[in-house]
Amino acid sequence: MADFANVSFDYIVVGAGSAGCALANRLSADARNKVLLLEAGPPDTYPWIHIPVGYFKTMHNPRTDWCLRTEPDPGLAGRSLAWPRGRVLGGSSAINGLLYIRGQPADYDQWRQLGCAGWAFDDVLPYFKHAEDQERGADAFHGTGGPLAVSDMRVRRDICDAYIEAAAALGIPRNDDFNGATQEGAGYFQLTARNGRRCSAAVAYLRPVRNRPNLAIVTGALVHRVLIEKRRAKGVLFEAGGTLHQASAHGEVILAAGAVHSPHLLALSGIGPGARLARAGIEIVHDLQGVGENLQDHLQARAVYACTRPTLNNEVNNPFLKLKIGLDYILFRRGPMTMGASQVAIFARSEPALDTPDIQFHIQPLSSDEPGKGLHRYPAFTASVCQLRPESRGRIETVSPDPSRPPVIHPNYLSTPKDRQVIVAGMRLSRRLCETAPLRDFVKAELVPGPDVRTDADFLANAQQTATTIYHPAGTCRMGIDPLAVVDPRLRVIGIDGLRVADASIMPTLVSGNTNAPAIMIGEKASAMILEDCATGLVRAA
Known part of the structure; x- marks a missing residue:
């Protein structure tokens, strides 16, 4: 000093x-x-x-x-994040x-x-x-x-490729550079x-x-x-x-x-x-x-799907495969330990009339309750969707x-009709993607939000009860x-x-x-x- x-x-x-x-x-x-x-x-x-x-x-x-x-946020059923x-x-x-x-x-x-x-x-x-x-x-x-x-991803997974193909089947083009001429499309993230x-x-x-x-x-x-x-x-x-x-x-x-x-x-x-x-x-x-x-912040609504094939959950929960993951990284700087928080991004429009995408997906070949928590012990994958341009405004108060003593954070999520409309549209698109070939072949069951969630009111209630920040x-x-x-x-x-x-x-x-x-x-x-x-x-x- x-x-x-x-x-x-x-x-x-x-x-x-x-x-x-x-x-x-x-x-x-x-x-x-x-x-x-x-x-x-x-x-x-x-x-x-x-x-x-x-x-x-x-x-x-x-x-x-x-x-x-x-x-506690009124827009999230009184939850604190x-x-x-x-x-x-x-x-x-x-x-x-x-x-x-x-x-x-x-x-x-x-x-x-x-x-x-x-x-x-x-x-x-x-x-x-x-x-x-x-x-x-x-x-x-x-x-x-x-x-x-x-840099580019150093690991790719079949399920991630299937997401990109399913997006194309729904008219969302493949995009290998979200920071290039256009953002719209589906593809792999680049990493810092x-x-x-x-x-x-x-x-x-x-x-x-x-x-x-x-x-x-x-x-x-x-x-x-x-x-x-x-x-x-x-x-x-x-x-x-x-x-x-x-x-x-x-x-x-x-x-x-x-x-x-x-x-x-x-x-x-x-x-x-x-x-x-x-x-x-x-x-x-x-x-x-x-x-x-x-x-302002991006609020993510997460969907979790049980998978018909092994995912990273299986590898991390198997001591021998987990050891292989560690050795791959130590010896070759490759494998799952080089992964970012998500592998695939999809930038899409919640309605065709929009000029540019207003929703973003983060796709992960794994699942957990939240970052920092252990992975689930069954094969599953995660797709989260957020509204890119929220209208809701909160405040930081000292x-x-x-x-x-930290300041008080009032995010005020989902406080406008437009924000509620777009998050529901994004959740519906998430389900459509998983019902589309070839991705549907990977889906065993929708765990979150679950098959009982059907109406717009159901989707909104699920978002209010489960959605969380995506840290922006x-x-x-x-x-x-x-x-x-x-x-x-x-x-x-x-x-x-x-x-x-x-x-x-x-x-x-x-x-x-x-x-x-x-x-x-x-x-x-x-x-x-x-x-x-x-x-x-x-x-x-x-």
Whole structure:
């Protein structure tokens, strides 16, 4: 632990997750910039972090996960959900399912239409490419030589191929690149992995530069608040090793703590809805009504099917086959231990009139009650479906000035008629797929939701009773130009100088897919904007 009393940094980045690692790397590339990166969790030394299938060991594990829970949600029959969020170097990119999906060009074009200049798809594509080291090589949509390894699956299964063929039989075309010219279709995911090992944001962006003399990385550092004087961020107060430290920034403080903790840190710093801050006993520095609002997440409804043939369940529950799985990985970096959270994706439209897909499937040749739990002892497979563009909006609320007390999470799932309609349509399509050749030959019985679920009301009730998060919270420090925006299109906190937010919380609307790749893109683009603004003197907030 360095003595921070006599050190001033150009940039302090709070949160070493997907965006924060990219920020720390790019901002410290200029040796003249002193950069401090603070992470509340430990170093990424836990071996299961680096094994792709290790998310079964890292989710719900307090060693690597904040282990958050939502409030009881009316839209889910009053259930409270576990919300895994990475608490380790690499953040959620160190515990996620490794799935590389960017979303649709229309997502980003919509951001631009909402007033976020510079965020249309043509604007953000160069940053996706700059981040990427695509195994297949460079083209109009992909880059090589970037920090983030993107690779093909190293294992395929007959049942996964059958899903792709069944989708084609229903008019959903095969798609070998969901991040290319079009997203719609069925095919195998690509993973953020290299040579059978996870490529987290920490592995990609920090490991190659950790010895830079101008980059300080401090783990186990719980930030209490941003220090603000005369409406300017001057540094942060954080706790590490049982001691409070104050770090000063004569440039900028950038919050990259994610959709839960970035709005929480703003609120702890006195920036947020004034009435709520007052109720929480927090002194109001700047009444900014949008902080913590606009929470969005993808809700997944899972279907489980008993299978006529052995699945990964059988292999994991057989000690000899399980040993073979381990040896395959240790000796050859192949086999089931190289798998991400899902193998096959299907992007489809809930109704033909739509311009782009609005539902996404995640297909797994295994089944369990939830990630982190053991696999079932019978052969089965899982298909989950989520609505890509939910209309429901929740909120993150800070309820105490104590930084160790987590914020309250109100997801507000399925609170609009459209969201309820689309989740039912997705569940019905899931059943149709399993009734279609050649996939139907693999199906012995539908276990979840089960054959008794027949009407729209039945499907909706099942979703309300069983659906869960697919781990994509976003939107709680929304970028925009309206009165409820938290950051402007340069990601500067409105009304406070020297303070930005750069992570999934700035998304005005949730992207149509998994959120790790977009969060990394946000870190890349934010770095470029910060350096550009510094060079031109445009560092004041709007």
